Amino acid sequence: MSIIMSAMLLFASIVDSDELLTVKYMPNSTIQLVHKEPATGLLEYIHNNQEEVDEDGLVIVNDPESIEVVVNKQRKLPDGYEPQNLVEADVPYLAPAGDPKRLVREEVAGALEQLFVAGEEDGMDLVAVSGYRGYDRQKQIYEANVQQNGEEHANKFSAKPGTSEHQTGLAMDVASAAQVAVLEPSFSETDEGQWLADHAHEYGFIIRYPEGKEETTGYNFEPWHLRYVGKEMATSIYQADQTMEEFFQLD
Ligand SMILES: [Zn+2]
Numbered sequence: 001m002s003i004i005m006s007a008m009l010l011f012a013s014i015v016d017s018d019e020l021l022t023v024k025y026m027p028n029s030t031i032q033l034v035h036k037e038p039a040t041g042l043l044e045y046i047h048n049n050q051e052e053v054d055e056d057g058l059v060i061v062n063d064p065e066s067i068e069v070v071v072n073k074q075r076k077l078p079d080g081y082e083p084q085n086l087v088e089a090d091v092p093y094l095a096p097a098g099d100p101k102r103l104v105r106e107e108v109a110g111a112l113e114q115l116f117v118a119g120e121e122d123g124m125d126l127v128a129v130s131g132y133r134g135y136d137r138q139k140q141i142y143e144a145n146v147q148q149n150g151e152e153h154a155n156k157f158s159a160k161p162g163t164s165e166h167q168t169g170l171a172m173d174v175a176s177a178a179q180v181a182v183l184e185p186s187f188s189e190t191d192e193g194q195w196l197a198d199h200a201h202e203y204g205f206i207i208r209y210p211e212g213k214e215e216t217t218g219y220n221f222e223p224w225h226l227r228y229v230g231k232e233m234a235t236s237i238y239q240a241d242q243t244m245e246e247f248f249q250l251d
Contacts, residue, residue, distance in 0.1 A: 041249030076162035203237035
């Protein structure tokens with residue numbers, strides 16, 4: 001394999017795929033779902049939280065600072081939202097110093113450090129790949145795609161700003177340091193992937209996009225994408241084998 005091809009493959013693998021939308025979950029079909037068959041639980045949740053719906057049919061969450069906030073392809077952060085307390089955790093990172101991908105919210109950093117220490121004690125070699133992704137960066141990615149390929153294509157293949165969980169500062173993609181390029185479903189078969197699935201909840205994290213829950217989360221299986229929700233909720237979700245959407249009855 002040529003060096004250029006290897007480099008391209010590496011790049012393709014380490015770009016977090018939840019930045020992308022598949023045709024199956026394109027926003028248009030999401031909007032139809034919201035309008036046609038809104039789940040009773042979702043309507044109740046929107047009502048109870050006094051949330052608004054924007055012109056595209058997306059719910060604007062009104063608790064972006066909550067560690068329990070649910071952000072997905074139907075539920076976006078307010079325009080321009082930025083978490084206030086972003087810091088770097090004391091863990092091994094793939095990205096160089098100064099890269100915003102190293103940032104998470106303060107309460108997540110401590111939990112991430114504990115997770116990494118526990119992993120190391122069990123012989124795991126973890127590396128943090130991608131955390132915070134700002135609204136502006138997602139907006140640039142989306143708008144460049146619109147300009148280059150048109151809106152229809154952009155909606156299929158890039159997430160609208162505000163709908164990526166990475167913008168909350170509560171998510172971190174974690175990989176096996178030995179196989180860092182493997183941000184793909186087979187990561188679940190590595191020792192590190194298996195260990196995260198078994199232990200992440202003990203430190204307040206859930207595997208946000210589990211296998212077999214694609215219809216509920218809107219995302220394919222991402223065994224590397226950890227979302228911080230606090231120990232109590234993470235343990236409940238883990239024990240009930242649920243997603244956040246199921247936990248809050250939003251599906
Ligand atoms: Zn991710």
